[in-house]
Amino acid sequence: MTRSDREPPYEPPYYAVIFTSELAENTDGYAAMADRMVELAAQQPGFLGIESARDGLGITVSYWRDLASIAAWRANLEHLEAQRRGKAQWYRRYRLRIARVERDWQFESPEGLAGQP
Amino acid sequence: MTRSDREPPYEPPYYAVIFTSELAENTDGYAAMADRMVELAAQQPGFLGIESARDGLGITVSYWRDLASIAAWRANLEHLEAQRRGKAQWYRRYRLRIARVERDWQFESPEGLAGQP
Numbered sequence: 001m002t003r004s005d006r007e008p009p010y011e012p013p014y015y016a017v018i019f020t021s022e023l024a025e026n027t028d029g030y031a032a033m034a035d036r037m038v039e040l041a042a043q044q045p046g047f048l049g050i051e052s053a054r055d056g057l058g059i060t061v062s063y064w065r066d067l068a069s070i071a072a073w074r075a076n077l078e079h080l081e082a083q084r085r086g087k088a089q090w091y092r093r094y095r096l097r098i099a100r101v102e103r104d105w106q107f108e109s110p111e112g113l114a115g116q117p
Numbered sequence: 118m119t120r121s122d123r124e125p126p127y128e129p130p131y132y133a134v135i136f137t138s139e140l141a142e143n144t145d146g147y148a149a150m151a152d153r154m155v156e157l158a159a160q161q162p163g164f165l166g167i168e169s170a171r172d173g174l175g176i177t178v179s180y181w182r183d184l185a186s187i188a189a190w191r192a193n194l195e196h197l198e199a200q201r202r203g204k205a206q207w208y209r210r211y212r213l214r215i216a217r218v219e220r221d222w223q224f225e226s227p228e229g230l231a232g233q234p
Contacts, residue, residue, distance in 0.1 A: 012214075016133070016135060016214065016216050018133060018135070018178055018218075020168050020178070024226060024228055025228070051137050051174060051176060052174070052176075053170040053171050053172050053173070053174050053175060053176045054170055054172055055170050055171055055172055056170070057168060057169070057170050058170060059168060059169075059170045059176040059178065061135055061137070061176065061178070087224055087226070091224065091226060092225075092226050092228055093223065093224060093225040093226065094223060094224050095221070095222070095223040095224075096221070096222055096223070096224075097129075097133065097218045097220065097221045098218070098219055098220040098221075099133050099216035099217055099218040099219060100216055100217045100219060101135075101214045101215070101216040102215055102216060102217060103213075103214065103215040104212070104213070104214045104215075105212070105213055106210065106211060106212040106213070107204055107208065107210060107211050107212075107213075108209075108210040109141060109204070109208060109209050109210065111141055111142070111209055
């Protein structure tokens with residue numbers, strides 16, 4: 001087996017917020033807001049991690065200890081303002097899903113492991 | 118309210134497979150395999166949808182009716198071969214999460230709705 005499953009730094013069950021979006025024409029201010037939201041999310045209680053990619057469709061998945069952490073983050077005042085601007089200006093459409101992570105595993109190639117510090 | 122939440126075409130609870138990956142140096146054959154896996158997944162019982170983006174980090178989230186559908190897809194012979202090649206060649210690392218989607222909502226801007234057929 002070339003598999004090399006390691007334990008992630010946090011164990012299921014935990015929660016994922018899956019945010020998929022398409023941007024509208026006017027993206028002024030979007031990149032700065034997105035960076036700020038990642039920074040701000042990372043300071044919230046219960047935050048576990050975030051992963052993001054965009055090529056046309058954007059997908060951001062953030063990970064949280066429990067539903068209460070997600071509810072608190074959604075109600076954060078600065079985040080609420082970003083949500084308001086997102087709907088008014090930046091997003092053509094988005095979909096948001098809250099999901100309970102039940103299993104989690106990973107693979108790292110020998111090449112990947114060799115690149116670790 | 119500018120919100121325009123619509124019902125998605127499928128209702129929670131359902132399942133998400135969150136696959137995040139970084140590619141290794143040699144990506145020969147990767148794009149064709151990735152396209153084929155999307156095509157093949159869409160033919161499987163219980164498949165609900167798939168969303169994908171890559172910019173450095175790749176994130177693919179596929180949606181399934183239940184855990185049995187996911188188990189059957191993971192055991193598909195052509196998919197098993199893609200998994201084998203992925204570990205041997207294409208992926209530097211990946212993480213796979215299976216999550217139960219408990220809530221799901223979406224927003225569509227007036228601009229986005231105007232662009233619908």
